[in-house]
Amino acid sequence: MADKKNFLKKGENLTARSKRYARELKNGKSEITGAKLTTGQRTFRSGVLNERSISAQQYKFNAKKNARKSGGNK
Numbered sequence: 001m002a003d004k005k006n007f008l009k010k011g012e013n014l015t016a017r018s019k020r021y022a023r024e025l026k027n028g029k030s031e032i033t034g035a036k037l038t039t040g041q042r043t044f045r046s047g048v049l050n051e052r053s054i055s056a057q058q059y060k061f062n063a064k065k066n067a068r069k070s071g072g073n074k
Contacts, residue, residue: 018052021045 012020020031025045029036037045 012056014052018049021048 022045024031024037025042059063
């Protein structure tokens with residue numbers, strides 16, 4: 001069963017979730033419950049932040065590649 005603390009809060013977008021996870025990792029406590037993060041929760045949050053970073057790098061690379069193909073920025 002999935003851990004309910006790892007889901008988005010109602011109305012929270014992915015950027016807000018990433019910022020919250022970064023703050024929680026820095027502080028070592030969950031902002032929702034106030035409880036200390038377990039090893040599994042820390043690992044999950046680190047993985048989410050890592051995936052967002054990789055995704056951003058891929059997006060930027062593809063945007064540059066497509067700009068070169070089309071002959072510049074439009």
